[in-house]
Amino acid sequence: MKKMIRIGNAGGYWGDDLDALRRQLMGGRLDYITMDFLAEITMSILRKQQLKNPELGYARDFLTQLETCLPLIVQKKVRVINNAGGMNPIGLGRQIRALARRMDLDIKVGVVYGDDISGRLYELTAAGEKFTNMETGEDFTDVRNRVTSANVYLGAEPVVAALDAGCDIIVTGRVTDTGITLAPMIHEFGWSMEDWDRMAAGIVAGHIIECGAQGSGGNITDWQEVPSFDNMGYPIIEMHRSGEFFVTKHKRTGGLINEKSVKEQLVYEMGDPGQYISPDGVAFFNTIEVAQAGPDRVKVSGVRGGPAPESFKVSMAYQDGWKAEGEILISGPDIEAKARAVADVFWRKVGHEFEDTATALVGAGSIWPDRLSEYSPNEIYLRFGVRDHNLAKVQDFAKAVPAMILAGPSGMAVSTRGRPRPQQVVAYWPALMRRDGVSAKVLTLGTDCSEDFREIHFPVRGEGGEPAGNRLPRRPVRRDWPRATVEVPLRRLCYARSGDKGDTCNIGVLARTPLVYEWLRGYLTAGRVKRFFGTKVRGKVTRYELDNLQGLNFLLAGALGGGGTRSLLVDPQGKTMSQALLQMRVRAPRSLLKGL
DSSP: OOSEEEEEEOOSSTTSOTTHHHHHHHHSOOSEEEEOOOOHHHHHHHHHHHHHOTTOOSOHHHHHHHHHHHHHHHHHTOEEEEOTTTTOHHHHHHHHHHHHHHTTOOOEEEEEEOOBOGGGHHHHHHTTOOOOOTTTOOOGGGTGGGEEEEEEOBOSHHHHHHHHTTOSEEEESSBOTTHHHHHHHHHHHOOOTTOHHHHHHHHHHHHHHTTGGGGTTTTOTTGGGOSOSTTBOOOEEEEETTSOEEEEOOTTOBSOOSHHHHHHHHTTTOOOTTOEEETTEEEEGGGOEEEEEETTEEEEEOOEEEOOOSEEEEEEEEEEEEEEEEEEEEESSSHHHHHHHHHHHHHHHHOOOOSEEEEEEETTTTTSOGGGOOOOOSEEEEEEEEEESOHHHHHHHHHHTGGGTTSSOSSEEEOTTOSOOOEEEEEEEEEEEEGGGOEEEEEEEETTSOEEEEEEEOOOOSOOOSOOOOOOOOOOOOOOOOSOEEEEEGGGTEEEEEOOSSSOEEEEEEESSHHHHHHHHHHSOHHHHHHHHGGGOOSOEEEEEETTTTEEEEEETTOSTTSGGGOOSSSTTOTTHHHHHTTOEEEEEGGGGTTO
16 A cells, blocks of 8 residues: 555646646656546536537547547556546547557546436426525526536545546546545545545645646746746645645646645635535645645645535536627727727617626726726727627627727727627526435446446435534734834735636635734725725625635625626636735735835
8 A cells, every 4th residue: 555646637627738638747757647627617518519419528628638648648557537528428438448449558447427417307306305506595496497407516436436446547527626636545545435634635635736737836926936837837746645745746847836826726716714515525724734845845734624514516507598798999098988988879779778788998907996997008898798588689789799890989990709699698506415316327448348337326424414614713803013004005915816606706815924914814804805896796705714824715795797607797707806906005014014
């Protein structure tokens, strides 16, 4: 039994760097490579492909990578795990086996499926499943007949079964991003799946590397510190049997691994840090210890966790009307006044009321609070968007966009995208269901045409209820700060990361020193953040404290225009909101700036 394994990531989403897998294979020793292809909306896109062609429904990019990388995978004896199977993991598995046979390579392909419950929704609701929207509390019956995809988030267990069966490449449907990284640890170290601290360590490790290069210097606030963004090194986990692990990357690659890059990724898409829920267990992010252990090497320890929840999360997509977006290039002096005049004429010309509309001056501060617009550019894209269940109204909007070009002020040009095309809105519906309503299937495909099948059931072990959480007592806030103060942007004192996929955006703000954190706890309240963003955040702002990481996590409800494909925002995932918050002007004790 190994004492340590090295797991590298080679992809954080469908569309990531197609050369990352080859670079990870060539860069140095690895035992496993994981790749994450699936976002919530990706499943509905793959479902559309499958409806047009039943043989599709998976991320074809992975097959493209295997055409050059499969011989390397076999030669270096690296096992590759990913969720590229999407809506058709069996189809992808058979394609991989056929490719291996053409290359005369002897491998075993594992296929994990059983997550797709779209054909069972009426059966399951009749049996008592509510599928209430986790974010809004809405009743499921209103959308049930419009659901296009419904997939349960499976965990590590079926992937472990495929590894135990000797599979070299494993493709799955909707298995969690963290589950595909945790599975090799359970397989290699013989961890009990009820050893909650070790499950939590694997979940945290998976969270750090699941977004690819975003865990190794990509999207980092202090981007000037990254030696090079060329030949980006993707993150690697060195996991020890004890549950302690190191984050690193291959030598002579771009990017950066340090405390800041790891902490930023830890707070990305994080809700309550005392209750990070996965199907394999609950990780307590408020116990994690992060320490620099050398160049491009960070130690992570102290992770604690609690029992797996009694329900699985279900990600559904449903048809929710139509939307269209169009752009007009505007240039010249007085650009804001010109854009307002064009927008006023445009909306009167369209002549319809829509369920939702958006007007944005892209290039003039449209993605940040109005108070941060400090200069007048020479050119912008004037961007219009509409969403409605009436397709005819959306089509009228699309016709009106190019019609403005010859009938307005000077300095306008049509966008290279031409007339907008109405797109069907596929909205996100998160829900819960009992574990015993799901069974995972594991199919093993040999290049000798052998096949083996196993089914895994998930009994409900308890009475359900709220998953485990780690609630720490709140410390008193320090008030005795020196009177000498200075006004600076928050960026001088903190770094941050943000983003999410629903209508709630998470912003993790991390202090540059322990003393800054003590001041930050008293200064950066949920109310202050709410006031800063103004009308861009329609709902409540919730704050969590992370003493162990010297940071605060904010959840901004109603900040992403409905989230996913419903949103008409320029930044529908809130990736830029952290950088906006860091521009907040704050009056802080002058002593906090020493050593920064």
